[in-house]
Each structure stands twice: as structure tokens, then as C-alpha cells.
Amino acid sequence: MARLHVNGQVVDVEFDDDTPLLWVLREQLGLTGTKYGCGVAACGACTVHIDGMAVRSCVYPASAIGAEEQITTIEGLSEDGSHPVQEAWKELDVPQCGYCQPGMIMAVAGMLNNNPEATDEDTDTEITNICRCGTFQRVRRGVQLAKTKM
Amino acid sequence: MTNSISLSRRGFLISSGAAGLTISFLAGCAGADDNTPAAADLPPNPEVNAWVHIGRDDVVTIRIARSEMGQGTLTGLAQLVAEELEADWDKVVTEYPTPGENLARNRVWRDFSTGGSQGIRSSHQYVREGAAAARMMMVQAAANEWGVQVGECTVSKGVITHGPSGNELPFGAVAEAASQLDAPSDITLKDPSTWTIVGQPVARLDTADKVTGAQQYGADIVLDGMLLASIKAAPVRNATVASFDASAVEGMPGVVKVMQVGDNAVAVIADTWWRANKAVEALPVEWAGGDRFNSADFEAELDEGLTAEEAGIGNQGGDVDTAFANAAQIVEATYNLPFQSHAPMEPMNATALYTDESCEVWCPTQNGEAALAAASQASGLPIAQCEVYKQLLGGGFGRRGMSDYVAQAVLIAKEMPGTPIKLQWSREEDQRQGFYHPTTKARVRGALDEDGNLTGVNIRISGQSILAGIMPQAIVGGIDIATFQGLASPDNPRTADQSLKYTFPNFRIEHAMRTPPVRPGFWRGVNANQNAIYLECLMDELAVAAGRDPLEFRLAHLQDSPKSAAVLQAVADRSGWGSDDGKHRGLCAFYSFGSYTAACAEVTVDDNGQLKIDRIVAATDPGHAVNPQQIEAQVEGSFVYGLSAMLYGNVNFVDGEVQETNFDTYNVMRLSEMPEVETIVMPSGGFWGGVGEPTIAVAAPAVLNAIYAATGNRVRELPLNYRNLREA
Numbered sequence: 001m002a003r004l005h006v007n008g009q010v011v012d013v014e015f016d017d018d019t020p021l022l023w024v025l026r027e028q029l030g031l032t033g034t035k036y037g038c039g040v041a042a043c044g045a046c047t048v049h050i051d052g053m054a055v056r057s058c059v060y061p062a063s064a065i066g067a068e069e070q071i072t073t074i075e076g077l078s079e080d081g082s083h084p085v086q087e088a089w090k091e092l093d094v095p096q097c098g099y100c101q102p103g104m105i106m107a108v109a110g111m112l113n114n115n116p117e118a119t120d121e122d123t124d125t126e127i128t129n130i131c132r133c134g135t136f137q138r139v140r141r142g143v144q145l146a147k148t149k150m
Numbered sequence: 151m152t153n154s155i156s157l158s159r160r161g162f163l164i165s166s167g168a169a170g171l172t173i174s175f176l177a178g179c180a181g182a183d184d185n186t187p188a189a190a191d192l193p194p195n196p197e198v199n200a201w202v203h204i205g206r207d208d209v210v211t212i213r214i215a216r217s218e219m220g221q222g223t224l225t226g227l228a229q230l231v232a233e234e235l236e237a238d239w240d241k242v243v244t245e246y247p248t249p250g251e252n253l254a255r256n257r258v259w260r261d262f263s264t265g266g267s268q269g270i271r272s273s274h275q276y277v278r279e280g281a282a283a284a285r286m287m288m289v290q291a292a293a294n295e296w297g298v299q300v301g302e303c304t305v306s307k308g309v310i311t312h313g314p315s316g317n318e319l320p321f322g323a324v325a326e327a328a329s330q331l332d333a334p335s336d337i338t339l340k341d342p343s344t345w346t347i348v349g350q351p352v353a354r355l356d357t358a359d360k361v362t363g364a365q366q367y368g369a370d371i372v373l374d375g376m377l378l379a380s381i382k383a384a385p386v387r388n389a390t391v392a393s394f395d396a397s398a399v400e401g402m403p404g405v406v407k408v409m410q411v412g413d414n415a416v417a418v419i420a421d422t423w424w425r426a427n428k429a430v431e432a433l434p435v436e437w438a439g440g441d442r443f444n445s446a447d448f449e450a451e452l453d454e455g456l457t458a459e460e461a462g463i464g465n466q467g468g469d470v471d472t473a474f475a476n477a478a479q480i481v482e483a484t485y486n487l488p489f490q491s492h493a494p495m496e497p498m499n500a501t502a503l504y505t506d507e508s509c510e511v512w513c514p515t516q517n518g519e520a521a522l523a524a525a526s527q528a529s530g531l532p533i534a535q536c537e538v539y540k541q542l543l544g545g546g547f548g549r550r551g552m553s554d555y556v557a558q559a560v561l562i563a564k565e566m567p568g569t570p571i572k573l574q575w576s577r578e579e580d581q582r583q584g585f586y587h588p589t590t591k592a593r594v595r596g597a598l599d600e601d602g603n604l605t606g607v608n609i610r611i612s613g614q615s616i617l618a619g620i621m622p623q624a625i626v627g628g629i630d631i632a633t634f635q636g637l638a639s640p641d642n643p644r645t646a647d648q649s650l651k652y653t654f655p656n657f658r659i660e661h662a663m664r665t666p667p668v669r670p671g672f673w674r675g676v677n678a679n680q681n682a683i684y685l686e687c688l689m690d691e692l693a694v695a696a697g698r699d700p701l702e703f704r705l706a707h708l709q710d711s712p713k714s715a716a717v718l719q720a721v722a723d724r725s726g727w728g729s730d731d732g733k734h735r736g737l738c739a740f741y742s743f744g745s746y747t748a749a750c751a752e753v754t755v756d757d758n759g760q761l762k763i764d765r766i767v768a769a770t771d772p773g774h775a776v777n778p779q780q781i782e783a784q785v786e787g788s789f790v791y792g793l794s795a796m797l798y799g800n801v802n803f804v805d806g807e808v809q810e811t812n813f814d815t816y817n818v819m820r821l822s823e824m825p826e827v828e829t830i831v832m833p834s835g836g837f838w839g840g841v842g843e844p845t846i847a848v849a850a851p852a853v854l855n856a857i858y859a860a861t862g863n864r865v866r867e868l869p870l871n872y873r874n875l876r877e878a
Contacts, residue, residue, distance in 0.1 A: 016403055016425070023424035027378070032370035033363015035544070037495050038577045042813035045495055074363035081362040089361045093353055093779065096787060097220030098360030099367055099495040099544030124822035130813060132495050132545050133220040134790025136824040138783065 004065060006031070007076025013062075021057040021065065022046045025073055033074035033102045037130070044129030047103035047110070048073050054110025074102035077109060084149035085109045088142045096133035104129045108143055116150055118143060195322070196329045198287060200247075200258040201231055201280035208308055208322035210237045213247045215259035216269040217516050218356065219494075219543035219550070220787075221842040222780035223269035225354045229776055230274055233347045234281035234340060237321070238308035244355055249518035250537040262518040262540075265551050265672055267743040267840025270776060274838055279337050286334045291327035292319045342774065342835060349833075351779035356542070368514035368541035371501045373570040377406055379562050380427035381573060382435065383415035385582050386806035387667050389440025390414050399429040408433065411561050419562065423574050441667035442806040445489065448589070448666050455612025455662035456484065456593040462627075462663065464634035465649075468656030473606030477597035481695045485594065485687065486867040487680050489801035490587035490673055491808075491816060496544020497580040498555040501572040502563035504529055509536045509560060514543035516551040524553035528560035547791070548672035552585055552620075578811040585671025586801055588614035590633075590680050594688040597656075602696030604707065607657040609637065609684050615663050616677070619670040633661045635678040636742040636847065637685060647744035647839075648678070651711035652689075652704075668803065674791055675846035678742035682847035683854065683868075686738040690855040691864065700737050700855065701727055713834060714739055717748040717769040720830050725750035725767040733764075736855025738848040745839030746771040749789075751825070751852035755860040759874030763793065763823065763853055768845055769830040773837035785829040785845045792849030793825075794818040798869050 001014050006029060015024050020039075025031040025048070034057060037045030041056040048057045049072040050065065065071065077083045081090070085108050088094075095101040104127070111118055111126045118126070123143045131139070197203040203211040212231045218224035228244050231237075252259050260276060285305060292310040293300045296317055304311050308321045342348075359365035384390065394416050396408035404425035411417050416435055420426035455461075474480060500513035502525070509529035515521040518540050526533040543550055559573040575583070590613030597606035615630035624630075631638060631645050637659045638645035650659070673679075693703035701722050708715040718739040722728070727735055727750060734755070739748040752765040768785050775781055798817040802809045810816035854865050861875050 019422075019424055023422060026370075027422045027424065030372065031363070032366070032372070035367075035496070036369065036574075037497075038813045040577075040812050040814055043495065078362075081358060086361040090353075090357055093357055093783065095220075095354075095357055095360040096222070096783060097495065097543060097545045098356070098365055101360050102363045105361060124824075127821050130495065130818055130820070132493060132547070132791070132794075132818065134787030134819075135783075136790060136819075136821045137786045137827055139821065140824070 002063065003067060004062070004071060005069065006071045007073060015062050017061065017063045019062050021048065021060045021062045021071070024062040025057065031073045031075050035099055035102060037100065042130070043100070044107055045100045045103040047106040047129065049106060049110055052110065052113045054107045074106055077106065083109060084146040085112065085142070087149055088145035092138050092142050092145060094135050094138040094142050096135055100129060100131045104131065104139060108139070108146065112143070112146060112150065116147065118147070120144070195325045198284040198325050198328050199280060199333060200255065201277065202235060202284040204321045204325035206322045208238070208241055208320050210235065210242045210308065210321065212242060212244050213259065214244050215247060215252070215262050216273065217262070217264040217518065217540060217543060217546070219264070219516065219546035221269065221784060222354060222777060223264065224356055225352070225780065226270050226776040227273070227277055228355060229347050229352065230270070230278050231281040233345055234278045235285045236305045236307065239347055239352065241308060242355070246540045248537055248539060249522040252519065253522070253533065263520070263551065264516045264546070265548060267843040271744055271838040271840055278339050282337045282339055283333050284328070286337070287328040287331045288321055288324045290331055291324040295319065295324065295327065348774070348776050349778070351777060354780065365542060367496055367544045368499045368501070368512060369496050369544065369574060371512045371541065371572055373501065373503065376501070376570040376572055377419050377421060377566070378423040378426045379417050379419045379571050379573045380423060380430045380576060381411060381415055381417040381558060381579060382430050382433070383579070383583050384437050384440060385808070386437065386440035386442065387669065389437040391416060392436040392438035394433055394435040396433070399433045402429045402432070405429050407565065409562065409565055411558055415558065417562050417573070419566065419571060427576055440806055443667045443803045444805065445589070445803045451664050452589070452591040452612045455664040456591060456610055458662050460662070461610060461660035462629040464629060464631065464659045464661055465637055465639040466658040467654065470606045470608055470656040470658040473656035474595070474597045474608070477605060478600040479598040479695060480595060481598070481688070481691050482593065482595045483688070483691060483864065483866055484591060485684055486591045487589060487683065488799065488868060489589045489668065490795050490799045491581055491584045491801050491810070492547040492549035492671070492673055493581065493816060493818065494543070494545025494547055494549060497577050498549070498575040499573060500556045500559035501570060502559040503570040504560060504563040505567050507535060510539070511537070511556055511559065512539045512541055513556055513559070514541045514550055515553065515556065516543065516546045516548070517553065520551070521553045521556045524556040525560050528557040529564060547674040548676070549585060551672060554583070577813070581811045581816060582808045584801070585620065585669045587673030588616060588670045590614070592684040594684050596688055596692040598692065598696050602698055604692060604696070605655055607654045607688070609688070610660045610662065611684070612662045612664055614665055614668070614670050616670040616672060618663060618665065630661065630663065633677050634659060634681070635676055636681045636740050648742050651714040651741045652707040653710045654707060675843045678740065678843070678847040679792065679795065679850070682738060682740040683851050686740060686851035687854055687864070690736065690858065699728070704737065704739060708739070713746045713771050714741055717746045717771050717832065720769040720832060721748045721750040721767045724828060724830060725752065734856050734860035736852045736857070736859055738851035738855065740847045742847055743840030743844045744773070744837065745841065745844040747844045747848050749845070749848035749852040751856040753853060753856040753860055755857065755875050759876035760872060761857065761870065761875055763825040765826045765828070766852065767828045767830070768848065769832055770841070770845055771832050771834050772839035772841050773833060774835060775831050775833035778831045781831050781841050782829040784841050786827045788845035789827055789849045790819050790824065792846040793853065796850040796853060796868055796870055797823065798871065800869050
């Protein structure tokens, strides 16, 4: 039994030591907003925050998470979808199929935590998430719009 | 066993009882909550007709038969219905009717299949007529209540008004009475000039839940008592399971069952998917037989097809052989394009619940009715005892038009009656078990006279036929018409929406069918993607050989297609084509899926031969533009899909096995490679063209022609993989 801090709540959960955080979130905590896309940290659909830093949870063993580390998933980014990135995404209709967007939004929110003045160039360098529908252009615009809402 | 599941706010209430499957459709589909005080004591309104339900709270629930996979069809179809209904757009929600209900109601919603950029263009007429009928019935109901003539009533934003008296009734108050009336037989649709919802850049209806994680996809389904399955099918096509050692993994944590699925797959059922997948990866399996296909070896067969005596002719005119015999100059080149995988972000999945009396499936599918048929076949139950609940798709791109994963889920669930099983493919399984965009090669030739006039065009395509592989009944006279997308004859009604728009004095377009043992599939854009490269790179090569401007050269042969010329001219004008600004540009114009598209790409190639795609100006004329901002989104996304294929896309078979089993080896384009895309939506009206696919075709040719402008080198083999473009 391990204790995790997820979206501001303390949860006790059992898992095999090698279980990636992704599957603990999705299957044991019912937080299905975080997606499985590749399982090899290549696509970023599984991006969550640990202490505000974006990490790819599909290769991050849940057992490696420290007792005091705070995990934030898309469900906990805001209470009502009002985080500046979420607001910008709605305003610009960024998602198409939307499957990669929780990870995309968490990656962008993580970048803006560290770099609130992120430029297009920063976005291009730091956001390496895959989107097969091809929302990149609106993601780029969304980052700049989100900055004005922070 | 009684099992009652409420899937979502707008989902259906499904009850599966001992007496068999019952679906309380009408109760469940009262899309919004009738929670106004006046409505509290009354039963929910019945539907007005198949397309529209209106609650006593005036919420309009529009039924959408086609699948939403990101392309925006859900919102676009709702706009069409709301327009004819004269609904208040702010009160519109949507829901999917089920394939089973469609069957039970004599296919009242017609085709559920969602592909070929057909979502709107092949259903707009009957969808709008259904909405108009509902509006007419509600106006009639209001007139009846007031005892006045229908002609004295008007309707706007969900409110019916009697002009002389000024009386008003909202839709919700007349919907029940309207539902009792006969459907009108004489329906007149609104003139497009009076549209107020169609043609507007309204926001998508499905965005809010996609930014909070609340949106449920097939992969997210959770049912009471559900177990998880992971599967491994033979990695080599047509191989079968010879043996497997279940005992090696049966003791692993969480493992419930180890089983064979059909003759070519094994699966593990466990309490979590992580555990199921770990076990299936560890499961020792011996495979038998199969086609040990090597992509590299197939090159020779494709090359043979380029010059073989026999080939199917898809389109021709004039006397091409004489034109080439008399040519002052002949341009000839061979282009070579590889296999592609769909790689939607959500790997294939389906959840099935089998009992002796029923089989229910929850799945993301582009073809709900095919999924239902697959469930019936795999379960062995009559189709009336099966049902499919369509889930939002995490991407489709053609892959989810197939139902192989549905059949697998049912076969697995059949081993544990009464227990819902979610089958989730790994990414590796998704890459290995594709229906691949076929490899084709083409020998393209053009004949020029002494004055640089184009006198003949010959394109010989060599490669796999998609239709021969998955719809052989569609092959007519040995010809796969889909192979000729964008190059086909306008005279054949089956290919008119994919026809060649250039006027050539003499031309012949041929296909030598060469068939590898690989499952082919419809891949977003389908053959238009390859054919645009063949045609539009040839046109560029010919313009250069003739010493003519590539824009002028193209326009000189578009005299019979002013809409093609218009989109091409538009991208040229916007991009600064012909200006002396040192930029390197390439053009492409193509017609496919009923829409006219063009692109102008601007690239930089540095001293090390490295490509940067700086800017793309794209134009599309889809006839009617239902939602311009969503068309822009599709055009922007088209370039990511098309350029990903151009830059990286390649599925390579070695000894029958796919080598690129995840995104680390099957790379796709990222943000840093995304050019600025400027989209010009220029609807000329009067026809309905597709949107989701046509602009993919113009992506690669425009960039390849721009690379030539920058380097003087032609790229004729893809993917590019950032090779040194300064090396010839």
C-alpha cells in the first residue's frame, strides 16, 4: 500500500512496483483523462505534473513517487476547466479528436509554470507531444492566448 | 443478471435483463434534463422525428448518425439541422443513435459509415429535410393550437409566432403535439442565402469536456465488474497460433484467463490492463506459417509494373502514343512512396459484454453498422440481439472503419459470459495489425513540343489496390477506381468527385496492380495523396523543362476548371508567388473528394541541405462551407498529416514483420516542424465537397516543388527523413 497525493487528495493505493503512474491513475484511481498513447514516453498523451513539472506518466513507476510529491492530472488542473490554458483552448477550439489534448494541456501548463513568458520558439522546443489530428498551429496560438490570462 | 448502466449525460440507458436485451431508447435519449418546474410533473416529450428531440425545457437534441473523430462533423451536421429547424443554437445538444436502433427502425438514419470525407456531403440533403419536416410539424402544431393558418405563423430561434395576434409558443411546448402529426411530404429547404447558422464559424459543440479530461473515449469505458484484456495477434500476416504456454503466465499477478482468439491470436484477461499486457508480452507463443514479406524485395515487382505490357486504364484522351512519338522533349521520372500506418492517438479498443441472450459492444468506430455486424458474427447471436454503443474516437483516419478489433473483443468476452471485457491494444499491436496505406510507385511522363507546349501526359501507377484487398466486389473490369483518385474520368459518376481537372490534349492514366501480402486500408486522403505527388510534381518538372512559370503552366491547362484555377491563383496571390523576395516556393493544385484545393509552400534549405518548411498558404473551395473555422482547423491538420508522411512515414516489413512498432521509430511531425498555415476558405456555393481529406494531397507536392526551387534537386522518393537536400 502506497500513499499518493493526487489532485490535492491523499489516496492509499496498492500496485505492483513496476506499474507506471499512468495505469495507477487510470485503472485504480479512475482518472481516465490521462491517456495511453505509446507507453514509451514518445507521444506525451500521458503527461501529468509532479510538483508542477510535466512528466510522462507512462514510463514513470508509481513506486518512485516520493511521499510528499504532489501529482496533478488534467482533472485537477482546475476545478471547473478555468485554468488559463483550458480557457484559451476553449476560446480557440484547439482540440479536434481531443485524445492527446489532456497531455498537451498539461505539457503547456507545465511549461508556463516554469516560463510564463514562453515564446513561440519556446513552445516549439519544449512541447514535443504528438497530435495526429494536427492541432499544432492552434496549440501555438493557444499558448500565447493563455499567457494573457495568467 | 440485471445490469443497468448510465453511460453519460447524453448517453442511452441500457438495460440487459434475463428476458434479453432491451433498450429504452426513447426514455434514454431525452437528451437534456426536463428540470423546469412546469415540466417536472410531465413525462418527457417524445421525439418530433428521428432527427430531433425537443424537451419541455426547449433543449434541442439532434441525432447524429455519423461518427465524430475530430473532423467536426458532429457540429457541422448539427448546424445543418438547427438551420432548417430554425432552432436556437444555444439550446442545441447532440447524441448518437445506436446502430441497433437504426436497424430496428428500418435504417431511418441511413448510413452510419464515416469516411471518404462524406460525413456532410453525402447526408446533408436528407438530414436537412428531416429537420425541415420537424419544423413544419411544430409550426402546424402551434397553428392547430391557436386555430390559425400555418401561413400566418413564422418561426425563429426556437419560437413560433402568430403574426396577426403576436402569440408565441416555444418549440418545447408544441413538440409533443407535433410528434403526433404526419410528416409533410412537400419539403422546401432554405435558400443558402438565408442561412444564419450554416456558414458561420460557430464553436464546436464538443470542446469543453475535451479540455478537462471529462470526455470519455472508448479506451476510458468502465463497466461494473469489468476485466481488461490485451491481445497479441500473429506478427506475420496469415500466420496462425501453433501453440502457446499459458502456464508460463497464469501465475502472474492479476491474471484471470489466458486464451487463444480465433486462429491467429492470443489474449490475456486480467484485473488491470497493465497486468494483462505484461502477461501477454511474456506469453510464449509459437506461430505457424505466414507470409514472410520483405518491402525491399517488393521494389522489383513495383518496377516491373511500371513498364509491364498490361495495365488497367483509368482515364485517357486523345492519342498519347503519337504525342510522345512526335515530342520535341520528353520529361520522365519515377516517384516512389512507401507504406503508411494510421497511428491514431488512441490505439484500437472495444469493450464487450456477452451473455447467452445478448452481445453489447462499446467502441470507437467509423462504421457503427459494420461493428454491429461484426458483433453478431463473432458472438453467433442474431443481429437483433446485439447492440453497439459508439464512443468518441481518439482519431480514426480510416483505420476505425474496420471492425477486426470489435470481433476480437466479442470472441474474448464470449469466454466469460456476463463479465464485461475491455480489449485494449498496445501501440505495438496497433502498428503491427494495421490496414496499411499501400506503397505505390509511378512512372510519370510528359511530352512537350518545340514551343514548350504540353502535348501528352502519361502516368503509370504500379502497386497495391485497396479495393482488391478489402472490397474486391468493387473491382469492375479489373480496375480499382479508387487508385485513380484525382486523376479519374469526370464521365464516370463513380469517380466524378475524384476527377482530373487539367485539360490535356493527349493523356493516359494507368494502373498495374501489384499485390503484396499486406492488408491495405483507406488512409486519410487515400490515393489522392500519392496521385497529387505524381501529377503535380510532373507538372512542375514539365514547367521547368518548358522554361515556363509553374503557375502560368498550370493555369494554361485549367481553362476548363475555373474553380481549380481560382484556388491556385488565390494561393499564388497570397503567398507572393513570382515576387523577387528570395523565398523558395512550390505550388500544387488538386481536386479530390469533391473539393478544389491548392497550396503554395515556402521553404528554406540551409547549407547542410536541411529543410525548414516556413509557411504554407492553402485554399479550398468545398462548395458550401458549413463551418469556416472548422474547415480551417481541418486544413491546418491536413498539413500535419500529409507532411508527417512526407517527412517520416514508412512502414517497413522484414520477414513479414512491421519494423516500426511505436512512435520512437514511426516518427511523426512535431510542433517545431509546423509551418505557419494560412487557410483561404473560398466557398463558391452550389455543391458540397469534402473537407477532412482533400487538402492532405496538396501538402507534400507543394513542399517537394519548393525544395526543387531552393536546391535544383528533385526528391522523388519518400520519406525525406531530413536527408541532405543539397546532394543530388
